[in-house]
Amino acid sequence: MxxxxxxxxxxxxxxxxxxxxxxxxxxxxxxxxxxxxxxxxxxxxxxxxxxxxxxxxxxxxxxxxxxxxxxxxxxxxxxxxxxxxxxxxxxxxxxxxxxxxxxxxxxxxxxxxxxxxxxxxxxxxxxxxxxxxxxxxxxxxxxxxxxxxxxxxxxxxxxxxxVIDFSTMDRLREQRAQSRGDSQRGRRIGVHLKEMRRNLSEQVIEPLAQIVEDLPGCKLQVNIHRQVVDPQNKEYLPALAEFLAAGHDAGRWDLVAHEYFSETELFDYFGSLDVNVLPYRYGTHSGWLEAALDAGTAVIAPDCGYYSDQDASVASYRWDGEQADADSLRHALQRQLSLPYVPGMDAQGRxxxxxxxxxxxxxxxxxxxxxxxxxxxxxxxxxxxxxxxxx
Known part of the structure; x- marks a missing residue:
């Protein structure tokens, strides 16, 4: 030595x-x-x-x-x-x-x-x-x-x-624990397409919307960065924008287009969801997943990469590279909506x-x-x- x-x-x-x-x-x-x-x-x-x-x-x-x-x-x-x-x-x-x-x-x-x-x-x-x-x-x-x-x-x-600071984590997880006892509260399932980087896909939205429609008291929310659906922006994707707007107008999901979240806005976004569905086509690990768990938000991830290895509470759906398997997605959503605990570590554990x-x-x-x-x-x-x- x-x-x-x-x-x-x-x-x-x-x-x-x-x-x-x-x-x-x-x-x-x-x-x-x-x-x-x-x-x-x-x-x-x-x-x-x-x-x-x-x-x-x-x-x-x-x-x-x-x-x-x-x-x-x-x-x-x-x-x-x-x-x-x-x-x-x-x-x-x-x-x-x-x-x-x-x-x-x-x-x-x-x-x-x-x-x-x-x-x-x-x-x-x-x-x-x-x-x-x-x-x-x-x-x-x-x-x-x-x-x-x-x-x-x-x-x-x-x-x-x-990812989330300890004091914010405490606040969001306390809110989560209190809301779990409210049987009248609606449940919100979220998908964030961000800026539609290369490994993101909107293909999970359609089967997810069909599943959520059959679940009383549940609502699907789709977030995306504004430039992707803005016809005046060079990053505008017309086919995607039309698809998302049509589903919103038909009441199948709530479409929220916004600028990049500040840190506070991002953490509050995670706190507003009951389940966060990751729309990844490929990848390995996810910091987004960790932030959702910090907020006590249940996570559903595709079975590509090693997302489910990051935490035992993560549920997976099958992804073949082109589309999400509806049966596995339904099973994963039902599991996450019925979790008997707030997922992720608390602030002390973190x-x-x-x-x-x-x-x-x-x-x-x-x-x-x-x-x-x-x-x-x-x-x-x-x-x-x-x-x-x-x-």
Whole structure:
């Protein structure tokens, strides 16, 4: 074992930092927070800057940035944003980390990119990152098993932390608990199509509407970002807009078109639903799912990816890549409407989980800094034993 001194705090070049998942890997309180310091996102230069993610494209992944700033961090931890690079540039990024003696940690959030119609581009980048990383993390056992099968690499399985802040979580879950006793209250089932990114489909709406019509006291609500149904906007989708408007006019669902939610609006939206149905065509994991559970909202997800692995309360419907299976969707909805408990962890459980996640990351960083040479991947001794909680 190396006698190399472990720096305190460990300075992590986090790619990115300004994202709720990464921020919630830190301890919720100031005590002990000095053990890890994640660098703030450098201002992007050149290229199209994302309107939703101010850190994109991430400068930390530029080989030149690593050369010039290697003295400012101890290791790099990649989460998102590497889709801004081509495989050759990403290989150069890895080479610069090796040359500077900086370990690389990669959290495998997505085995397929939810923003891209062709999986090949993302897979080519995974072929660089997964073999090169000194340690791998993923969010579910199902994803870890696929990574093991495809790349022969083991992962630390560490679940997704909370999305909603603790005080809001307490408020929404208390409201949920109180409303469960109201037999006269209508039930609201929601589908959010957002901006109709590549992995979203409206195909779940028609069979879901037929099911909801047969359930007394239930109403289907369909949300979408306004630009998709605005004829004056370049992102307008006329066929989809016509379909959604027709169903709304016929009273089959409530159509709500709106601008991007603020954080408060988004959390209150989750709190307004009894069941949140995810309309994903493909994917791996979902932060949206986690936010819904934080609000105590039951979740129904397609059986693609590993959504149902994220929480035992999630119900699944069969999805064949083109359409939702109506029978499995009906069964899932009936199950979620009859849940005898408020799904998801309460704020205290999420707080304890976050503390465990912070400790798990700190242990991993220390192991990389103190006992392994760069370029020698660190494998979990017992992958099943590396989970931060039983979620």
């Amino acid at each position: 190396s006698s190399q001194k472990i720096p305190t705090p460990i300075r992590v070049a986090s790619v990115p930092y300004s994202q709720v998942y990464i921020r919630h890997l830190e301890l919720p309180d100031a005590e002990g927070a000095g053990s890890v310091r994640r660098l703030q996102d450098p201002e992007p230069t050149g290229g199209p800057r994302s309107q939703q993610s101010a850190w994109w494209p991430p400068r930390m992944l530029e080989p030149d940035w690593i050369r010039k700033n290697s003295g400012s961090f101890d290791l790099m931890h990649v989460h998102f944003g590497f889709d801004a690079l081509d495989p050759q540039t990403l290989r150069q990024t890895v080479a610069e980390l090796r040359a500077a003696g900086k370990p690389l940690v990669y959290t495998v959030h997505d085995l397929i990119n939810p923003h891209q119609p062709d999986p090949n581009a993302h897979e080519m980048l995974l072929e660089v990152l997964i073999p090169a990383a000194d340690a791998l993390i993923t969010l579910t056992q199902g994803a870890a098993d696929e990574i093991s099968q495809r790349w022969g690499r083991s992962c630390y399985v560490l679940p997704h932390p909370h 707080r304890e989980q976050r503390e465990a996640l912070a400790e798990a990351h700190l242990r991993l960083y220390r192991s990389l800094m103190g006992s392994r040479g760069v370029g020698q991947p660190t494998e979990p001794e017992a992958r099943q034993g590396q989970t931060a909680s039983g979620r």
